[in-house]
Each structure stands twice: as structure tokens, then as C-alpha cells.
Amino acid sequence: MAKILLAEDDDNVREFVSRALLHAGHEVVQAEDGGIASEIVIAERGRFDLLLSDIKMPVMDGIALALAVAASHPDLTIVLMTGFADQRERAHGLEQLIYDVIPKPFTLSALMEKVDDALAGRPVEIVSLASQAGPN
Template sequence: MARILVAEDDDNVRQFVVRALELKGHEVVFAEDGGLAAEAMAEHDGDFELLLSDIKMPVMDGIALALSVGAAYPEITILLMTGFADQRERAHGLEALIYDVIPKPFSLQMLMDKVDDALAGRPAEIVSLAKQAMNGG
């Protein structure tokens, strides 16, 4: 399984995400904000397969964290989460850096599917089109 760094300032969401990933067998390191996540990334010398980060956080937001991690560790897949449409729009210019953005609230199944797809390196837009086709959309 993968080593994942989770950056999320909401305690309930962070606990839900960390527990779900650990139950799936992943090794998870977590941080309460982007600044602490950047420190954890450096402390572990980028030894993660995936960064899963909220966009809107204090200290350093998920976009700044993604830019920092992407520059220092380009091999790490970055998946963002947000409950704010305007924050989701901010990530759209970063397709080359960010795998995808998960809208909140999300289900356990949606979270696991996105993480699995990101770790497998399946292109987000192709996965999305395939799921639409399977669902008759």
C-alpha cells in the first residue's frame, strides 16, 4: 500500500480521511495545516506516493502547498479536496501539477475511488468519462 500525507484543518474530516486510508492499508502521516504538511514533507524527504490536501487552510493553503511540493518532489501525486467552488476554480490552472480535486462533502466510496485512481496513475478525466459512460451519462 501507499504512504500518504494528509493535510486538513477540519478535525472531523481529517479523522475520517485518515481512518479510511489506514483501514485500506495505507500508511498515513497527517497535518492540521499546509505549513505543518510542508514541514512533514521535508522531514520525510518527500517519501510519499500521495499528498491529499484541503485547499482552504490557515497558514499555507492547499494550492501553495501543492506548488511547493510539486517543485521539490515532482514524482508525488497531488489530490486536493474542497467544499468551496471558488477554491476548486483556483486549482483549474494547475492540471499539470494536481491530479484532481474532490468536492466536499464526499462519500467514503468517492474518496477511496479517487485515491485508488490517483495512486494507479489513471488520468482523472478518462476515469470520469468512463464512469459517466457506465452510468449511462
Template sequence: MARILVAEDDPSVRAFVVSALTMKGHEVVAEEDGGLAAETADEEQGRFDLLLSDIKMPIMDGIALALHVAAKYPQMIIVLMTGFADQRERAHGLDALIYDVIVKPFTLADLLAKIDDALVGKPVEVVSLGRRALEQ
């Protein structure tokens, strides 16, 4: 399975994501903000298959973290998470660097499908109430 770095400032979302990915068999390292996640990526010399990061976080947001990781570790797949439409729009400027954005709230099935598809490189359109609401 994959080695995944998670950056999420909300403790309940972070615990849900870590639990889901761990139950799926992935090795997960989780940090509470982008700054700590960037430090972890650097300390580990980019030895992660995937970065899953919230966009809106204190210290260093997910956009800055994605830019940092993409510049130093271009082999790392980047998936961003957000519950805010304006933040999702900011991420679209990174289309060449990120795999996709998963919209909060997401289900366990949405999360696992997105991560599985990112790891095998197949784009998938995860349809959820959150995504539909943002696109209207």
C-alpha cells in the same frame, strides 16, 4: 500500499480521511495545516506516494502546499479537496501539477476510488451531489 500525507484543518474531516485510508491499508501521516504538511514533506525528504490536501486552510493553503511539493518532489501525486467552488477554480490553474480535485462533501467510496485511481494513474470522474452542484 501507499504512504500518504494528508493536510486538512477540519478535525472531523481529517479523522474521517485518515481512518478511511488506514482501513484501506495505507500508511497515513496527517497534519492540520499546509505549513506543517510542508515541514513534514521536507523532513521526510518527499518520501510519500501521495499528498491529499484541503485547499482552504490557515497558515499555508493547499495551493501553496501543492506548489511547494510539486517543485521539490515531482514524483509525489497531488490530490486536492475543497467544498468551495471558487477554491476549485483556483486549483484548475494547477492542472499540470495536480492529479485531481475531490469535492466535499464526499463519500467513503468517492474518496477511496479517487485515491486508488490516482495511485494507479487512471483518471476517474467521481460523480457526487457536491460535484454536480458545483458544475451547475
């Protein structure tokens, strides 16, 4: 299957997502923050099929990571995750660099569908931020 770099600072989320990806047959390399993920990308010379990264992380956030990775490895598919509406807003304008942003909390099926779509290069389904935000 695919080789995926997972950058997520929350241990529980990282383990949950990693187990799901492994169960689906993917190879997963984990990083606790964007700085470590950036070092891994450099060491591996960008040889990943997908970068799946949280946006809000210490050391280097997911947006800075996406910018750095896209500059050196423009063919690497990038999917960001966040539970913060303001972080989703920050990701707008990066459409040329990232595949999509997954809002947290997410279901396992929604995550896997987005990963499969990103790996297959399927067009992103347009969903308004208002519908992602849920009830007030």
C-alpha cells in the same frame, strides 16, 4: 500499500479520512495545516506516494502547498479537496501539478475511488464544475 500525507484543518474530516485510508491498508501521516504538511514533506524528503490536501487551510493553503511540493518533488501525486466552488476554480490551471480536486462533501466510496485512481495513475475522469456544484 501507499504512504499518504493528509493535510486537513478540520479535525473531524481529517480523522474520518485518516481512518478510511488506514482501513484500506495505507500508512497515513496527518497534518493540521499546509505549513506543517510542508515541513513533513521536507523532513521525509518527499517520500510519500500521495499528498491529499484540503485547499482552504490556515498558515498555508492547499494550493500553496501543492506548488511548493511539486517544485521540490515533482513525482509526488497530489490530490486536493474543497467544499468551495471558488477554491475549485483557483485549482484550475494546476492540472500539470495536481492529479485532481475532490469536491466536498464526498462519500467514502468516492474518496477511496479517487485515491485508488491517483495511486494507480489512471486518467482523471473529466467532470464539469456545473455537475459538481449540484442544484442551485
